[in-house]
Amino acid sequence: MNGDERRKKIINILSSSKSPVAGVALAKELDVSRQVIVQDIALLRANGAAIFSTNRGYLIQADKQxxxxxxxxxxxxxxxxxxxxxxxxxxxxxxxxxxxxxxxxxxxxxxxxxxxxxxxxxxxxxxxxxxxxxxxxxxxxxxxxxxxxxxxxxxxxxxxxxxxxxxxxxxxxxxxxxxxxxxxxxx
Known part of the structure; x- marks a missing residue:
């Protein structure tokens, strides 16, 4: 899986989760290091994704309609x-x-x-x-x-x-x- 595919997967995981997702859990699920997840999150944020860090993991802001x-x-x-x-x-x-x-x-x-x-x-x-x-x-x-x-x-x-x-x-x-x-x- 390349970086773009992995970042799309991160967005999908965070969007479907009702609670924060730990970086370690993302790393394990995507078979990469936690540092790769941190870098992917930074890239996603730079591209406009509303991802927040909490003490329990990452959250993505869902647009409420x-x-x-x-x-x-x-x-x-x-x-x-x-x-x-x-x-x-x-x-x-x-x-x-x-x-x-x-x-x-x-x-x-x-x-x-x-x-x-x-x-x-x-x-x-x-x-x-x-x-x-x-x-x-x-x-x-x-x-x-x-x-x-x-x-x-x-x-x-x-x-x-x-x-x-x-x-x-x-x-x-x-x-x-x-x-x-x-x-x-x-x-």
Missing amino acids: YSRVLKVVHEDDEVEEELSTIVDAGGHVKDVFVYHKVYGVIRANMDIKSRRDVRNYLEEIRTGKSSLLKNVTSGYHYHTICAESEEVLDAIQEELKQKGFLAKLQDYEPVDFWGDNEDEAKA
């Missing part, structure tokens, strides 16, 4: 405002899906993180022969929104609510996407 599914409704000419509201508030629009009474859930990845992504998406829709997925269900659709904190998700949800984009959950829908906020959302 929060997500929430929001049901929304709007007209075709409001798509840009809806998506821009989400990304401007720090959200990442992971996907769009609809719940159709006959066909069930129909989902498409979006991966929209910036206004540039919004513009590119709208241009693809405008120049293509496809229409918006929301039009299959009279404008009602869902987005999985990711953000760095629950507070950011709360802010996004509140902004969408203020703009009139949040939609009421219906009795036939299979999942309670609202959690504890269901009564407030249906009000």
Whole structure:
């Protein structure tokens, strides 16, 4: 195993561990000296890996991501405002899906993180022969929104609510996407 392969393996070991991993344990598992592990850790850090040393071993910082599914409704000419509201508030629009009474859930990845992504998406829709997925269900659709904190998700949800984009959950829908906020959302 060469150095690059070994460093990838170190990242995998640290990422999958819930507790610190001792340098000696890494050395034994990878069949190298502890000094080689120390050098590999230094190289990984120099390349941007967030590896921390503790008195019990090495830890890698996992990027914590929060997500929430929001049901929304709007007209075709409001798509840009809806998506821009989400990304401007720090959200990442992971996907769009609809719940159709006959066909069930129909989902498409979006991966929209910036206004540039919004513009590119709208241009693809405008120049293509496809229409918006929301039009299959009279404008009602869902987005999985990711953000760095629950507070950011709360802010996004509140902004969408203020703009009139949040939609009421219906009795036939299979999942309670609202959690504890269901009564407030249906009000």
